[in-house]
Amino acid sequence: MNYQRSSQLFVEAAKVIPGGVNSPVRAFKAVGGTPIFVKEAKGAYLFDEDGNRYIDYINSWGPMLLGHAFEPVVNAVIEKAKKGTSFGTPTALETEIAALAVSMVPNVDKIRFVNSGTEACMSAVRLARGYTKRDKIIKFSGCYHGHSDSFLIAAGSGLSTFGVPNSPGVTSGTAKDTLLAKYNDIANVKELFAANRNEIAAIIIEPVAGNMGCIPPKDGFLKALREVCTENGALLIFDEVMTGFRLAKGGAQELFGVKADIICFGKVIGGGLPVGAFAGRKEIMDYLAPLGPVYQAGTLSGNPLAMAAGYEMLKSINNDSELFNRLEEKTAYLEKGLHAELSKHSIAYTINRVGSMISVHFDPNPVYDFQTAANGDNETFKKFFHGLLKEGVYIAPSAYETWFITDALSYEDLDFTIAAAGRVAEIL
Structure with missing residues (x-):
């Protein structure tokens, strides 16, 4: 993907905004590289200033339960x-x-x-x-x-x-x-x-x-x-x-x-x-x-x-009596697919999930507090993050943040995400 416009915007932002961002995790400091600058969003997707489209698993860090521009x-x-x-x-x-x-x-x-x-x-x-x-x-x-x-x-x-x-x-x-x-x-x-x-x-x-x-x-x-x-x-x-x-x-x-x-x-x-x-x-x-x-x-x-x-x-x-059932089913489907792809490649990982909150920890042991979360392999996470980004899948740029699922995601989006995770896993 081309990130030229985002890179230029980040340089300009850093001149007048501390670190170039108005909230630290947006700066990609934990994963390296240059943050993408989003121009617009609709449903389950983000569109950046370079014209790239991403399936969004941040959803403004949680609010977009029903999709962007609802x-x-x-x-x-x-x-x-x-x-x-x-x-x-x-x-x-x-x-x-x-x-x-x-x-x-x-x-x-x-x-x-x-x-x-x-x-x-x-x-x-x-x-x-x-x-x-x-x-x-x-x-x-x-x-x-x-x-x-x-x-x-x-x-x-x-x-x-x-x-x-x-x-x-x-x-x-x-x-x-x-x-x-x-x-x-x-x-x-x-x-x-x-x-x-x-x-x-x-x-x-x-x-x-x-x-x-x-x-x-x-x-x-x-x-x-x-x-x-x-x-x-x-x-x-x-x-x-x-x-x-x-x-x-x-x-x-x-x-x-x-x-x-x-x-x-x-x-x-x-x-x-x-x-x-x-x-x-x-x-x-x-x-x-x-x-x-x-x-x-x-x-x-x-x-x-x-x-x-x-x-x-x-x-x-x-007013939507089936909303939380749909969110549960979609997130469980994603979890199952990620398990299938990651386990193919002998990657040390565990997945935690509650409802429509889910995260991948690159450690095979149970993750139940901050100490065990800190045992994850951050270098593997960085590669996983950037690999998914190039595939058009946007997850949180930190190993210490949950993913948020939106009801706007289709099963085609979930299948694309699972397949992308499999392709990235091959090179981790």
Whole structure:
């Protein structure tokens, strides 16, 4: 494929944008080479500035559950834009999408809309701290909850050690209130609670991890987290920015039958526009201003364009009783095909999948946390990524990101992808 135009654009972008991108993973630093610059997208496909077409398995990192340029969403945004793009006042549409979201998600009474998943998670933690009157939180190594200071933390040795920042600009004062746990290790979590009695406000977790590749929770792990939070008076926060409205209408809570206290949303809930939200039971959500003492605000929160896009997306999901069956069947078909092709060539790999989230790890051993995800052969992944790109298949340019499946994919697209993976596997 020819990438001349993309290469030129990247050079120009690097002059005025740090690293040439507005989000680091887009720069292809983890895989090498020059990022493609996308000109447009439709359905299951991306089209770059050089005229190349790709079958898309990123789907804007999750939002495009029903495909790019989904007509009901596009039309809703166009019509709403004609009436004004931002008012800074309440609108009836905000109530309509809030009521719809609350009706779809179990265990929530109220929801507040913000502008990103980062903002949703940041606000959820502040609310949990205000509600419990405690300062510390537990997060899990390898789980990403946005770039708020509290989440950019690594831990020192020892289970009760205070966290230390792993990004310059994050203060040690902020870091000391974040405790790092091992994903899928309930014993580790219990030890942190024992070492910090009556100090932990909340656990925040991706119920299905997507930022160390797709990593499912072990059987009983989420239920055990619910129990330990209840026993210790802490809140359980599900970061469903990825899983919300993707794994089921009611997200991971519905899929796994576990109730969280606060749920964070993003991606799908905005229909492709910048939207985040966090939701919970009335007694918790009413702790927010203007009813309660925990302050949270945003000039563009509830923006009419974003609300219009999100409302049409949620309505389409809610009205399609077979959507999640189709997504399950398509992703299972892809998984089976990838297994068949990769196993032909004696490649060391494992595939993790939950619903329409899937990832290939180039390690034959089970991948169940950040440590095991890090054992993957990154050099093989780089070759796999670039091989697929040349074939016209676009996956995440990082071994630590899940693939997202869209319902717009046809079985012909899936067969093409599987065959392309087989051709690439021959040269790995």
